[in-house]
Amino acid sequence: MRSHISIAIAAAAALALSATLLAQSQATRGTPTARPAAAPQPKSTMNPRTADGHPDLQGVYDLATLTPLERPPMFGNNLTLTPQQAKRLEQQVADRKEQAARPSDSNRAAPPIGGDGSTGAAGNVGGYNNFWIDNGSEYVTVNGEKRTSIIVDPQNGRVPQVTAAARQRQAARPNVPTSDQQEGTDPGLERAPGAYDDPERRPLGERCLLGFGSTSGPPSLPVLYNNLHQIVQTRDTIMILNEMDHDARIIRMNAEHLPSTVRKWLGDSVGHWEGDTLVVDTTNFTDKTRFRGSTDQLHVVERFTRINDKTLLYRFTVEDPATWSQSWTGEYTWPATDTQLFEYACHEGNYALGNILRGARQRDAEEAAKKSGNR
Amino acid sequence: MKLGLRSVLAVVAAVAGAVAISLVVPVSGQQAPAYRAPRTPDGHPDLNGIWQANNEANWDIQMHVARPALALRAGPYGPVPAKDVLALGAVGSVPPGMGVVEGNEIPYKPEALAQKKKNQDNYLTSDPEVKCYLPGVPRANYMPYPFQIFQSPKAFFIAYEYAGATRNVYLKDPGPAPVDSWMGQSVGHWEGETFVIDVTGFTDTTWFDRAGNFHSEALHVTERYTRTSPDVIQYEATIDDPKTFTKPWKMSMPLYRRVEKNAQLMDFKCVEFVEELMYGQWRKKPLSQ
Numbered sequence: 189m190r191s192h193i194s195i196a197i198a199a200a201a202a203l204a205l206s207a208t209l210l211a212q213s214q215a216t217r218g219t220p221t222a223r224p225a226a227a228p229q230p231k232s233t234m235n236p237r238t239a240d241g242h243p244d245l246q247g248v249y250d251l252a253t254l255t256p257l258e259r260p261p262m263f264g265n266n267l268t269l270t271p272q273q274a275k276r277l278e279q280q281v282a283d284r285k286e287q288a289a290r291p292s293d294s295n296r297a298a299p300p301i302g303g304d305g306s307t308g309a310a311g312n313v314g315g316y317n318n319f320w321i322d323n324g325s326e327y328v329t330v331n332g333e334k335r336t337s338i339i340v341d342p343q344n345g346r347v348p349q350v351t352a353a354a355r356q357r358q359a360a361r362p363n364v365p366t367s368d369q370q371e372g373t374d375p376g377l378e379r380a381p382g383a384y385d386d387p388e389r390r391p392l393g394e395r396c397l398l399g400f401g402s403t404s405g406p407p408s409l410p411v412l413y414n415n416l417h418q419i420v421q422t423r424d425t426i427m428i429l430n431e432m433d434h435d436a437r438i439i440r441m442n443a444e445h446l447p448s449t450v451r452k453w454l455g456d457s458v459g460h461w462e463g464d465t466l467v468v469d470t471t472n473f474t475d476k477t478r479f480r481g482s483t484d485q486l487h488v489v490e491r492f493t494r495i496n497d498k499t500l501l502y503r504f505t506v507e508d509p510a511t512w513s514q515s516w517t518g519e520y521t522w523p524a525t526d527t528q529l530f531e532y533a534c535h536e537g538n539y540a541l542g543n544i545l546r547g548a549r550q551r552d553a554e555e556a557a558k559k560s561g562n563r
Numbered sequence: 564m565k566l567g568l569r570s571v572l573a574v575v576a577a578v579a580g581a582v583a584i585s586l587v588v589p590v591s592g593q594q595a596p597a598y599r600a601p602r603t604p605d606g607h608p609d610l611n612g613i614w615q616a617n618n619e620a621n622w623d624i625q626m627h628v629a630r631p632a633l634a635l636r637a638g639p640y641g642p643v644p645a646k647d648v649l650a651l652g653a654v655g656s657v658p659p660g661m662g663v664v665e666g667n668e669i670p671y672k673p674e675a676l677a678q679k680k681k682n683q684d685n686y687l688t689s690d691p692e693v694k695c696y697l698p699g700v701p702r703a704n705y706m707p708y709p710f711q712i713f714q715s716p717k718a719f720f721i722a723y724e725y726a727g728a729t730r731n732v733y734l735k736d737p738g739p740a741p742v743d744s745w746m747g748q749s750v751g752h753w754e755g756e757t758f759v760i761d762v763t764g765f766t767d768t769t770w771f772d773r774a775g776n777f778h779s780e781a782l783h784v785t786e787r788y789t790r791t792s793p794d795v796i797q798y799e800a801t802i803d804d805p806k807t808f809t810k811p812w813k814m815s816m817p818l819y820r821r822v823e824k825n826a827q828l829m830d831f832k833c834v835e836f837v838e839e840l841m842y843g844q845w846r847k848k849p850l851s852q
Contacts, residue, residue: 238715239604246717385847387838396834418731420718422611427713427720434729436722438711438828452830528737531744535834536696536768545845552847 235464235494238421243464243494245419245426248529249522251408252324252415254281257518259337259345267336267345274327274334281325288318322413328520330501338409338518347480347516354511358481365392366478368402371412377548384548387541392476394541396534397453399432402479404454406437406470406488407504407518416529417522426459426466433534439468446472451484453477466492482508498524600756600790605716607753608790612712613821613828616705616798619660623774624705624814625669626662633657633773634686647687657773663705663814669776670809682775690773694841695833697728697745699769700762700784701800701814709821711828719751719758724828732760740764743780760786771802779806794820 236244254277259267269277327334337345350358358364363375363383369391375383383389393400401411408417408430416431428437439459446456456472468490475484491503500522507515600608619627632644632655648655671679682689692698698706708724719732732749740748740763748764762784770777787799796818803811843849 244717246715387842387846395838397832418718418720420713420715420720422713422715424611425711425713427722429720429729429731433727435727436720436729436828438722440827450829453832528741529731530742531697531746533697533745536745542842542845545842549845549847 236497238423240423242421242461243466244421245466245492245494245500246421247524248416248418248527249500250324250415250525250527251403251410251417251520251522252322253328253410253520254278254324254326255328255335255338255410255520257338257409258347259339263336263345265343265345267333267340269327269334269336271334278326285318285325316412320413322415323410324415330519330521335520338520339516340519341517342514348512348514350481350511351509351513354481357483363389364478365390365395365476366481367392367398367404368409368480369393369400371400377551384545387545390541390544394544396433396538396541398435398477399430399532403432404430404435404437406455406457406468406490407479407506408490408502410520414532416525416527418529426468429529431529432532434532445469448472451475455486455488462491464493468492479506480511482506482511485510495521500524597756598791603714603716607714608756608758609714610712610719610758610788610790610796611714613709613826614712614796614818615707615709615821616816617819618663618705618816619658620663620705620814620816621702621707621772622657622660624663624772624776625774626664626667627657627660627774629659630657633690645687663816665813665815668812670812672807672809675777675807679775679777682770682777686773686775689775691769692773693837695726695837696768697726698723699745699765700730700747700749701786701798701802702769702771703728703730703746704786704798704800704818705816708831709826709828722828724831726831726833745769747782747784754787756789758788760784760788762786777807778802778804781806788818791817794822 238244263269327336328338329335339345339347342348363380365388371391371393377384387395391400392398398404399411399414402409403411403415408428411432414432418427418429418431420427420429424441426439426441428439429435430437435454437454437457439457441459443458445458446452450456451472451474453474453476455470455477457468457470459466459468461467470488470490471486473479473482473484473486477484477486479486479488486506486508488507489505491501493501493503495501501519502522503517503519505515505517506512603609603611631642632648632651634645634648635642636645637643644651644655687693692706703710703721703723703725706723706725710721710723710725713720713722717734719734721730721732723729728746730746730749732751734751736750737748743764743766745766745768747762749760749762751758751760753759763782765778765780765782767778767780767782781804783803785801785803787797787801789797791797797815798818799813799815801811801813802808839850
């Protein structure tokens with residue numbers, strides 16, 4: 189019963205929000221022709237604007253949130269959490285962090301060789317402790333309601349099933365890196381044949397080509413840590429810096445896409461204003477970006493709207509007919525932060541990739557020695 | 564009276580000379596007005612755009628003649644390309660350049676000069692550019708790749724095509740850099756027509772060029788960006804590093820606007836290109852050497 193009420197509220201809220209956005213966008217869309225370009229633009233602290241009259245989206249934003257991309261199945265079609273649910277879940281995370289922040293027992297034994305078999309990074313041998321993890325303390329609030337998932341369409345908050353062709357394609361090339369692959373989800377040497385044979389088979393994050401978990405985008409998604417993004421806005425270009433791995437996404441305003449022969453790791457982004465919303469259209473991805481196993485035909489449309497002087501609403505729609513039978517859409521807020529953004533020099537300190545491959549070759553040599561000894 | 568050819572030529576020459584003088588020599592007491600750059604909305608010179616140096620400084624910031632290769636070995640009649648770069652032939656040779664160091668001399672301390680020579684002798688394993696590492700400052704500005712300045716009243720940001728290097732230039736000093744970094748911490752301010760950036764907080768891991776010129780983590784670079792014409796920024800970098808040099812010294816060069824209609828930064832994620840060099844030996848089946 190409660191869930192039905194929540195859905196009704198969510199639906200009403202969504203309608204109200206979209207009606208507001210529509211009204212805003214229509215109101216503003218009419219103005220440029222009706223008003224000389226140099227006319228003073230409305231100014232308000234709630235909605236700062238640049239000299240050319242567009243909303244000022246600049247700042248550093250922390251994308252960390254507890255709301256996952258995909259909705260846990262337990263929430264079904266329920267997009268929102270009740271305040272009680274949200275409070276309880278957020279408290280659980282706070283308790284866990286508080287627990288992890290306590291001093292370690294100095295007399296504890298070493299973790300077992302090879303890890304304890306858990307799914308954490310490197311089998312919980314101490315790869316990431318509390319110090320590293322910075323994935324937020326709250327669920328996303330949109331229009332006053334806490335969200336169960338970033339995905340809002342389809343209704344179940346899950347990425348649509350991939351097409352049969354995509355399933356075949358992906359099965360034929362197992363353990364191939366994707367731009368959204370998470371840190372610490374490596375299946376292990378025994379369970380992923382070939383995945384340790386060559387650097388090209390390693391995750392893009394591990395190779396320092398892109399941050400993990402599609403933090404670089406598009407679409408930009410929240411990840412375990414290093415969630416800062418900086419926007420610098422000029423008349424002709426808008427730049428979004430991804431903290432991880434210091435990738436500057438350069439959005440050319442009112443421009444045409446590059447020829448299809450030019451492919452970019454983060455795709456080719458062109459932007460335009462629809463009223464007070466920045467709309468960014470991205471195509472021309474490489475066939476190595478592979479967001480969630482998609483092809484180089486991936487097409488992402490992002491919409492950035494300032495909803496108050498500290499927050500942007502980020503909404504994205506993803507489509508690739510070669511991968512999904514329908515497009516899908518997510519949204520979450522980007523809160524501004526005063527936190528300083530530091531250089532994420534990944535490749536320069538990447539001892540991991542060499543050591544991982546070297547470790548695999550060491551294991552190969554040991555296996556070979558065992559076999560020849562058994563002979 | 565018939566004028567001889569010689570007389571005609573003399574008259575033509577005299578007239579041409581007078582015209583040339585009047586074009587070149589400013590009327591006394593009148594200076595040509597200084598170039599005034601277009602402004603951003605907050606009234607500062609507009610440095611937005613895609614820029615690139617057009618010189619050989621990345622090969623060697625000092626004046627130099629052409630060399631057979633970046634990595635050399637002794638030949639019977641002088642240095643020849645080292646084995647590792649031999650196949651590149653003329654493509655692997657070093658183009659000559661007039662240099663960008665004011666006065667041409669770099670005031671190295673004696674032990675630092677010895678290190679510079681060592682860097683040059685072990686070029687292939689030492690230059691951070693070979694491994695696609697972040698280039699540091701000022702090297703990023705004169706590598707043979709374009710870079711883009713994003714300037715607004717609230718921010719000043721530089722994105723480099725090479726290795727996707729970036730610099731956010733603080734417009735308000737956040738205090739000493741809490742951590743060292745490859746690109747340093749940049750803090751900028753305007754001095755009239757010139758944007759001045761103080762860069763500190765460096766590591767000792769970047770170089771100035773492919774000739775082994777280097778610095779320590781004590782490096783402090785003061786950069787000056789001044790627009791001198793629609794498509795030129797005059798760029799200066801004062802290098803102060805008391806651990807490496809006996810006194811500060813300066814580089815200067817023009818940076819040119821990439822005026823092509825379709826000018827834009829493309830991907831140069833060279834990390835991918837050096838995987839074979841750095842990790843190829845640990846492939847399950849290493850490629851034949």
